[in-house]
Amino acid sequence: MNVSQCLLFRKKDNPNGGATLLELLLGSALMAFVVSMAGWGLVHILATDQKASAKETIQYNSNRALEFLTDEIKLGRKIDSDAVAALAEAPDFTLPDGAKPIVVFQVPDVPQRVIYYTRPIEEGEVWEGPDVLERWGPRFNEEGQYDETEINNPENWESSILIDSIDNTAHTPTCDTDWQASNPNSTEGFNACVNSEEKLVKLHLATTIDNPTWHNEINYQVETTAFARSNLTQGFTEDTPIFSVSNKKLMLEKPATVKFEVLGGEITCGAGGVEIPVETNLYIDETKHSWDGDSPLNLPNQSAGTTFDVESIAGNGSICNKHNLTASSADPDSPQLEVLVNGDPVPDVTPFADQNTIEFFLQEYIKDGKINIAENQVIYLFELGSRDKGSSAFDLQxxxxxxxxxxxx
Incomplete structure (x- = not known):
């Protein structure tokens, strides 16, 4: 009789003797298998649910991000077809290392460009990688409009992340005929094509997210087209330009209130000589309007189509060898007057003798060598000492x- 026969005989002989060691081992193994299978099933269910939730989240975030971007583009006047070159129109913005500008556009009454760009995440950031999409521009208030306290202070604008989980797979956008890639270099998960009129932009966004328990990553792509509605501003009101400047003449395009003020100036009879008096006049529809240049002139409720010309006269014929020289915006060919708007370069001229520079009189209105004023402002620079641009007296201040x-x- 072998051992197994002995065990079997013992069990038959004593049915209440309990399980054998072999039975216990077999039972434990079976139980472990059942528990492990149940655990694997639970993990699989949780992973599947987590993956589905992540897919839903990334789709929602991607769609919402493009919706936010297209809504802001609607406020724009134009979308720059060359996003890299357009950064020059935002001197207060510094592009982070490794970042790529993708969508840059101009909004009426906003002094610098609004910029959307991608950049890789940095070590220690809480955002999901590999890249993020950031926005630089004025903040929005609770009503969804630009914060008025920030619009004209771009030095206070800050970047904010619109969405993370941007794919970093290299991709060169293929644009239709007469469309241009806003960034001609190879971009990653976000790129754009702008039409020749710089009014339409096609946006492509690719997001990705991964987890070791899923075995494969989740990828999502979405495309849309946005239109810069030049006839709309924030708040969706008519954006017919308030005024235009043509041949140095200012003309109202719609009813407006206009204010003129003298910021300063300096002209003397020779180096260190006596000051030459300057008279400033205003012509409304070519009719002279009374104005004491020592105080601002406010003109409420001016009708559309009204034209304005500014005239300066230096000297009254009683001093400095009867000096008397006039310059006016009514003369479009006059070299003695520069009419400047936001973004125009400051004329590069040297002041006569030891007189103050143009920058001195415009110190609140210049940044990085360019005129930095609101879109609804105009600056007039008069030269009243000489008609000759080659003269040392020609300094436009x-x-x-x-x-x-x-x-x-």
Whole structure:
């Protein structure tokens, strides 16, 4: 009789003797298998649920991000077809290392460009990688409009992340005929094509997210087209330009309130000589309007189509060898007057003798060598000492005037 026969005989002989060691081992193994299978099933269910939830989240976030971007583009006047070159129109913005500008656009009454760009995440950041999409521009208030306290202070604008989990797979966008990739270099999960009129932009966004328990990553792509509605501003009101400047003449395009003020100026009879008096006049529809240049001139409720010309006269014929010289915006060919708007370069001229520079009189209105004023303002620079651009007296700071146009509505 072998051992197994002995065990079997013992069990038959004593049915209440309990399980054998072999039975216990077999039972434990079976129980472990059942528990492990149940555990694997539970893990699989949880992973599947987590993956489905992540897919839903990434789709929602991607769609919402493009919706936010397209809504802001609607406020724009134009979308720059070359996002890299357009950064020059935002001197207060510094592109982070490794970042790529993708969508850059101009919004009426906003002094610098609004910029959307991608960048890789940095070590220690809480955001999901590999890249993020960031926005630089004025903040929005609770009503969903630009914060008025920030619009004209781009030095205070900050970047904020719109969405993370941007794919970093290299991709060169293929644009239709007469469309241009906003960033001609190879981009990653976000790129754009702009039409030749710089009014339409096609956006492509690719997001990705991964987890070791899923075995494969989740990828999501979405595309849309946005339109810069030049006839709309924030708040969806009519954006017919308030005014235009043509041949140095300012003309209202719609009813407005206009203010003119003299910012300063300096002209003397020779180096260190006596000051030459300067008179500033305003012509409304070519009719002279009374104005004491020592105080701002406010003109409410001016009708559309009204034209304005600023005139400066230096000297009254009683001093400095009867010096008397006039310059006016009514003369579009006059070299003695520069009419400047936001973003124009400051004329590169040297002041006569030891007189103050243009930058001195415009110190609040210049940034990085360019005029930094609101879109509804105009600056007039008068030269009243000489008609000759080659003369040392030609310095365009003899009289400096600022005009501000506010919509009557």
């Amino acid at each position: 003899d009289n400096v005037v600022l005009a501000t146009v506010e919509s009557a509505n």
